[in-house]
Amino acid sequence: MPLLEFSEKGIFCPAAGVHIDPWRPVERALITHGHADHSRWGHRSYLCTESAKPVIRHRLGDVNIQTTKYGRRIDINGVNFSFHPAGHILGSAQIRVEHKGEIWVVSGDYKLEDDGLSEAFEPVRCHTFITESTFGLPIYRWKKQEEVFGEINAWWRSNKAEGKVSILAAYALGKAQRLLRGLDRSIGPVFAHGSIESTNQVIRKQGIVLPKTERASAKTLRRDYIGAMVIAPPSALRHPWMRKFPPAAIGIASGWMAGDGARRRAAGQGFALSDHADWDGLNEAVTATGAERIIVTHGYTGAFRKYLEEVRGLEAFEATTQFAGEEPPEFN
Ligand SMILES: [Zn+2]
Ligand SMILES: [Zn+2]
The missing domain is CATH 3.60.15.10 (Ribonuclease Z/Hydroxyacylglutathione hydrolase-like)
Structure with a gap:
């Protein structure tokens, strides 16, 4: 046996x-x-x-x-x-x-x-x-995470310069919190989709320090998003939820963004972080x-x-x- x-x-x-x-x-x-x-x-x-x-x-x-x-x-x-x-x-x-x-x-x-x-x-x-x-x-071979965070921050900065909001898709548990810690907070405010923010709160409550995030709620004004970063689960990108934003640049942080050109193009900007x-x-x-x-x-x-x-x-x-x-x- x-x-x-x-x-x-x-x-x-x-x-x-x-x-x-x-x-x-x-x-x-x-x-x-x-x-x-x-x-x-x-x-x-x-x-x-x-x-x-x-x-x-x-x-x-x-x-x-x-x-x-x-x-x-x-x-x-x-x-x-x-x-x-x-x-x-x-x-x-x-x-x-x-x-x-x-x-x-x-x-x-x-x-x-x-x-x-x-x-x-x-x-x-x-x-x-x-x-x-x-x-x-x-x-599938990953770059060092610092390098990927550098690319994400550079992308965010250039979107901001164009007056756009950056919307970055990431899994709600794990990836999203990892991104929060890798973002350069001097660029602008960071919002989180409701499902990610609830997970953030569970994690904060257990004593883990996560940088401040604001819930992307119905009350948030359109103009508050300009130049900001929004972390959202991948499923939200196909949802009417997306309509509340000003002109946006879409990114995705996923291991699948390595080694697959077609998928990368379909997804907007890809960042291979897994x-x-x-x-x-x-x-x-x-x-x-x-x-x-x-x-x-x-x-x-x-x-x-x-x-x-x-x-x-x-x-x-x-x-x-x-x-x-x-x-x-x-x-x-
Ligand atoms: Zn698994
Ligand atoms: Zn897992």
Whole structure:
């Protein structure tokens, strides 16, 4: 019996009777992080890190959530579990599972670059590593985040000079807060779409300092937006919400803005900023675990599995999950 298996409900540990990031309702769920595809509604109990809890509570309401600290060992039916920083969003974890000397790690989503907001990624040694592969193609290689923030600020400055508002699309949880910290506040005021501002407030309440933002509300005057920056979720760009703005320049901050010219043109100005590991990051993480067996989940599973096997000589498999990864934004 393998330590972890892929069941129709999620990643299951038969020896402990618990699931990791299950996509169907289960008794006991261990949750890597608060994004909707990993932290779903309907489980009888949830276990996550302390810093992941507020956002999960905010999203799922009155559910039974227990928390743990990073690195603390938890015994469930003789199986040892612990959570380790994944560097993806605030509170995100890789989950380590140890039983009778055998160690598996479930990565959840992760990135290696320290964004100053998420607890920085820590590689965990294991025999079997279950890794995401959202950007598991060699065309996905990120620039340093400082460089991308430099491009975003230069774009904002030139939009302001043209009397335009800058509207930058980013995921409400993780990316949006990371952007807030990278923006040059001397350029102008920053507004946030309601769904992002509610997330900001949850995060501020847990003691994380985020630069000041104003809610882009019905009361905000059109002229107040001129020269300002507005952070909005990608879905808002196709919504009548957009009509309240003066002439606008549209941008999108997403890993998908690397390596795909057509999508980049459709989206307006693209900035390749991702909360997932790029090609080099995935490979580096695999090396750092020392694992001889890799199971590749959501993303370019086929391509990455093939590379691990044929080029790197590792034992590699693909597994089907219902994790969405960083969904490509649509703008047409
Ligand atoms: Zn995620
Ligand atoms: Zn994911």
